[in-house]
Amino acid sequence: MSSKLAIKIDSLSKCYEIYDAPRDRLKQMIIPKLQRLVMRSPGKYYNEFWALKNISVDIKKGEAVGIVGRNGSGKSTFLQLICGTLSPTQGLVETNGRIAALLELGSGFNPEFSGRENVYLNGSVLGIDKARLDERFADIVKFADIGNHLDQPVKTYSSGMFVRLAFAVQMHLDPEILIIDEALSVGDQFFQAKCYAAIRSMMDNGTTVLFVSHSAATVKALCPRAILLSHGELVVDGPASKVLDRYFVLGSLEANAAKSAQLVPHPESAIATVASTESTVMQTVSCLQPPFERRVSHRVGTGQAQFVECRVLADSEEAIVVETGATLRVQAVLDVLDDCPYEGEVGLVVATAEGIELFAINSFFQGARVPAMKAGEQRVLEFEFVSPLSSGARYRIDLGYRMPVQGEYVDKVFAAAGFSVVNQGDRIVPLLFDVPGTVRIGLSTK
Template sequence: MCSDKIAISVDNVSKCYQIYANPRDRLKQFFVPKVQNLFGRERTRYYDEFWALKDINFEIERGEAAGIIGRNGSGKSTLLQIITGTLTPTTGTVKTNGRIAALLELGSGFNPEFTGRENIYLNGSVIGLSRKEIDNKFDAIAGFADIGVHLDQPVKTYSSGMMVRLAFAVQVQLEPDILIVDEALAVGDALFQKRCFRQIEKLTSNGVTLLFVSHDQESVRTLTNKSVLLDRGIQRRTGLSSEVLLEYRRLLHEEENQYYANLTTDISERAQLEQETDVSEINIKPSEIESDGSPVVVLRSDKLSFGEGEAVINQVELYNESGDRVNVFNPGEVITIRIHFQVNRDIDKLNVGLRIRNKEGVKVYSWGTLNQDMQNISSGTDSELFWKRNFSAGVKEFVDLRFECTLGSNLYEVQASVSYEETPDYFSQKILHWRDEAAFFHVHILRDSYFFGGLTDLKMKAIW
């Protein structure tokens, strides 16, 4: 067993599947190599290997909340099945310390012919609870599931939403040491998901170890403090959730670029074959050449940024109404966020924008010059569009984004970006440079003169 401090230990875990072209090859693989071995011949292999996981290593301490994130097909579900013991690794070992409650595939662990009530007792007995212990918890389970008279109907008649309600209620009320949650919660409605997340936070605060898998980056950021990023079965990064999620966004960005690069290549090759264009007419990605023909160096100024590099964010500053550079504000003050950027090639159709998040990772607001341009186009006053400006290579500029502060007391992060917008509507966007943690500021509440609670001031009025 792993030490008392470690709840989950994954050591060099790999999982390989044998892929057969047809059932006949599977039958051959069962008999032929054995016969060849009897005659001392080299054994023939009738399958291809697919490594769903390759050399995965991490540890999760007791009471820690950890996330696993990655695209579909990255190996997340395979890893969870290995951790819960429903799947055996090809190589490596997994050690767990404590009672595990797992909410994986929808309906897993339920007998479809049994009623909801019978499945509650079945699940409880499987993890070692006595009937009396389950009796004591039954009302809490039924109340959380909130499926009414359906509790005494066969589970096979349940909707997907009812199924996940019952499954989650059973797992969290049975007092696990380790709670493993896969994407199943996405099936529930918004209100039920809110109750689930509240219950998860309650469990983790009581010392339960959480392993959480979701495509919702903000949920992972809010619920976990460390994460593992998987990509095609490879462990790309492990660390603080904020850093891992940044790497995940960078990975998605790189894959999107590769997709469009391949698409451009396919179009060019097809055009050549059809002799509709000559080589001089083939489109080349703007990021591949400078105006003088030399290669463009894609700038990645630090680990918190990514992008094509045709324009970059140099600096972000915050100013108060008096023009002083500060980073502490009160509600009601005017905040100016100045974004300095540099253009590395002749270009137009730019959008300079930002995203503001609080310290809990919740996105409070996102906006950019294109938002203002879209409003002007809609109103018919499109003569002064930032999107229409032409920028020459080497030019350094800045944009001021100004707003009245109505934010609640918190620490806020400013993420800045400059993007190329093919059309003035956000439908065809290419990130030239994105920068996390470009600036920070704090908002204090004036308790005597301007006091409210929550994320932002809704400007309410009392009428009587």
């Protein structure tokens, strides 16, 4: 196996024996052996189900590969064979590096142990000594953010709490190969945003990632390469966009939102305004979402000023669920920590929960400026737009404040707020954007 490869898979197959009745299993254990003793061809009392058939794939170190396919296509079996929790019927799997895997919910956890005890149990299974776990424990607890439940038995945890703790453990143990099988789908959108940011950071540091998801947006956001499985066979292996197009053709995509990710609404449909310090400061802290610092997945910037609150309003009321076509106002508060001596610009990006950026509103292009500010000041920012987003998906708000004309960021926060969209009318909108249009059908003049 080449040192440049993280995973080498050669002619991999997995067959399960399916018995019609318990007695057939007993027959299979006894009768073929007796038939061999009398030199007869052994009988077969089961049906074969080939979950995987002759798969050959090489994955380089540092690659991020999405695995897509319909339910029953063999994705989970494929990952379990790589992890070593299943043995292949035929073929070979070689791995080069320590593997961390999020496969079945709660796997590797003892339900009777507390979350704290399971952190150490999970780490020891992965070969991490206690001293290293002690060093990372505070970071694991902070990332999981499950509060006092840390010392409660994990059998009392919700599915979201399971994933929070499991992902926090795996992420902070520096795996060389990270395998995720749809586990993040049970987390809330703020935790998902935090996880995607962490995965990207691990990828930047050379971690190999295998990611199973039914969401095209997620696969495109994380994985340049994808593999499509169908009925246990490898259909196509290549650039993620081309593989997902093939997935669409098979009619198997359950979350096909990424098709319209490049659509951008008309700029005249959005306005951005900057409120002065004399305006009424937004004092009401969001009560519908987690506290601001827990929502934010990560932030960058010089730190001279920082966003400290953000909320979405529909019909003047704070909302986390809005209707398709609603007029939305996004209010944000910016605290000035150090002098910002130049005029600046503020912007808002609406993105999917996975981080696919959909459209932006920027004060520079709307003719609004953030004036020079002194330390201790506070500014209220308000963005307003008619939402073209369709129902059935979750979205997030990213905020940015920087020096003028695309200068250095003073503060940029990701996942400052989040909301979902519902469609109360009869209109069916299958993709991400509800774009009004007409269709005309006429007779040919030929």
